[in-house]
Amino acid sequence: MVTAIPQDYRNRPVAVVGAGTLGRRIALMFATRGGQVNITDPNAEQGEQGVVYAMGELPAVAARVDGGTAGTVGYVRDQAEAVQDAWLVVEAVPEKLELKKQIFAQLEQDCPADAIISSNSSSYASRLFTEDLRTNDRMLNTHFYMPPAAITLDVMSDGHTAPEVIDFVLRTFPEYGLRPFHCRKESTGFIFNRIWAALKRESLEVVYAGVSVPEDVDAMFSMNFGTKAGPFRMMDQVGLDVVLDIEEHYAQENPQLPEGPRILLREYIADGKLGVKSGAGFYDDYPKPS
Incomplete structure (x- = not known):
């Protein structure tokens, strides 16, 4: 079976779950191609602060990205609404395993069938919260450091991630001014x-x-x-x-x-x-x- 990869991704939004220090920076990077990025967070004040940060930094960061054009970052409180047409959803919530399990289970239900669902976890392998899910072949770790200053990220399978999804991420993320590195074997702490x-x-x-x-x-x-x-x-x-x-x-x-x-x-x-x-x-x- 060939896993579906996102179709028409340039005309679809990216969603970031969590508006903290890294979540808002991830949103910033994916808004550098003129598209829409939705930040969702149960804390409305933090969500709005994330938007203010991303939109404030966006013009300068987009200018540094080859072919970059400033897009739009917005806050959507309802997670299901934020991800409903997304081609990519990045989880960037605190390092609490049970919380991540809950979010991934909900994302599997709410995201489009071809959406890639990734975790920014800095220490947990995504296997720990995707192993019981039906569509874990489209799930993986995309661990960012501190964009836009640090544009590197680790890309690591959850043990079931389809090769075409890994290839798509490695090929597509550089369009947004990012430099992904493939972690070729599960590793706590990545590379x-x-x-x-x-x-x-x-x-x-x-x-x-x-x-x-x-x-x-x-x-x-x-x-x-x-x-x-x-x-x-x-x-x-x-x-x-x-x-x-x-x-x-x-x-x-x-x-x-x-x-x-x-x-x-x-x-x-x-x-x-x-x-x-x-x-x-x-x-x-x-x-x-x-």
């Missing part, structure tokens, strides 16, 4: 995040063990690798609660991982230090949230 997890975890362990402090680790990292930010500054940007959720998931799969990194993260979170979004994390020089 880059698996490598980043090891760097992040050991950085946390060095500080937890009292060997160094975040500022010195970051300074050495930046000087040695020529980066603008080190691991602790980058974790602050992601959000320490998110980093902890991901580390907890890795630890469930591999109980041999050191506990020190998770203990250190919990200490900061208990003090209300979540990173940039709370005004303080490993660093305290961020604007205070209004």
Whole structure:
């Protein structure tokens, strides 16, 4: 059986489920070809903020995309309405497995039969929430990093994804200024995040063990690798609660991982230090949230 791939996709909307930090950025990228992108989120305020961000950034980002033309990003509160004619639906909700299972089950019912349904999950293989669904041959991971600054993404099968769907994604996403990389075997953390997890975890362990402090680790990292930010500054940007959720998931799969990194993260979170979004994390020089 040949799995249906989206027909007439340039004249159909993209839908993004979740208007958080990454959801709104994913929406931004798919609006660079002159089309419509629907953001859906039960939190109307967050949904509207996502639209404001995407539309504000869109003209400049579309100008950088080959053949780009600014489209439209809108907020649609009702998920079924947001996805009803979409050729692509990207789930970008918090890293909660049960939540993702619920959303994918509902999307299977509400999406057009030829729509691709993907997850932006940063740590869960989509197999974990698609394995009991009837049409999991059109479902997969498309894990984005931080567009538009980082245009790379991991593309990984859920174990049943049809090859023609993988090929379609790898061929089509570059039209929107993105650079997909095929993860050729199931891997917790995909490609880059698996490598980043090891760097992040050991950085946390060095500080937890009292060997160094975040500022010195970051300074050495930046000087040695020529980066603008080190691991602790980058974790602050992601959000320490998110980093902890991901580390907890890795630890469930591999109980041999050191506990020190998770203990250190919990200490900061208990003090209300979540990173940039709370005004303080490993660093305290961020604007205070209004």
